[in-house]
Amino acid sequence: MRVTAILTTALAMAVAFIVLLGFFFPVPALLELRAILTNWAMTIGGMAVFIGVLNLVAVHIGKIQKRQKGSELGVILVFSLLSVFTYGVLFGVEDPLMQMTMNAVIAPVEAALMALLVVTLTYTGIRLLRWRRDLAAILFLAVVVLFLAAMAPKPFDNGILDGLIVNVAGTIAQGGARGLLIGVALGALLTGLRVMFGIDRPYGGD
Template identity: 50%
Template sequence: MRRIVSVFSAIFAISAGILVLLGYFVRIDPLPQVRDLLIDWTVIIAGAAVFVGILNLIMVHMEKIRTRQKGAGYGALLVISLFFTAVYGVVFGPEDPLMRLSVDAVIIPVEGTLMALLAVTLIYASIRLLRRRVDIASVIFLAVALAFLIAVVLIPIIPVSNSFLQFLAMFSRGGARGLLIGIALGTLLTGLRVLFGADRPYGGN
């Protein structure tokens, strides 16, 4: 039975992938329509996946509480908060003042704090870079980062010629494009592997 499911899921995934891909390149009826229909189905499945994901989150924390693992208290807090927020949101809707307060007074400040923490973390990581890897590339990396920070502060104060800025941007743009081309090629080949069934992240490989 498992073998049949595995073969069926592979056939369905590969044929759906080929049809969607062809729909992008061959705009002759009915391929674009088939592509749109398959994408619509995918969006519905992705919506259902959010519920499965949240269920998984609850199960992981319930398991933590049941087996009294480290951080089980935080897990309990998460499950209780999730339950009350979800019930309140379903009953009173997302526009309710208390519901909005839970977003404005809890979630946004917490994310803001993490963002502030991020700045400190990045400075700390940069300082430790020279301790971890002392090579020419690390020195150039830090020098460029420092030069960029100084430029960001000074450019509004000291007028710098536009052509000089464009000259500097040429290097960063070139480097970024080089990296992105490499990533695009990698993505293409990874997609093709999935399309050929060589990689099957949907199971049964």
């Protein structure tokens, strides 16, 4: 194992144990240390965003240079990113034009994707029966349709039946969701322990 790998592993394990000890034993010294380490992590996270954006620009500039398929979208992305970034640095994020960029461009584009998602989900639901024609798939679709029918606004009063559907199917779905979440929590716990013990080293120690 390289020296850097040993150092990074030891550092990660030490930080993990200090933060965890601070959680279980909230004595002032540990809490203060925990706060300092968390602040460092947030600062490093902020730098990572900057590096990530540079990576995004570098990938698209590479595509443009090689004239790869879709590189014209890369030109738009790099131009928009640089111009918005420069304007934001010069005039601040509170500037009306910056706010307009957010409200008139980014928010509508995300809303459009959300609308597209509705179509995608409908198509996916229909496609499900192509993948699987078993009882679970049919039950899944039946519950989805029942829920949609119960939640949809209607011109007549159907409160009792809708309430029954939501309560019965909702209770069963909640039970299933809790089961899934317990499984996810156990998996997350063991994954965290592997990282904390230095068994998994995704931070350059491998």
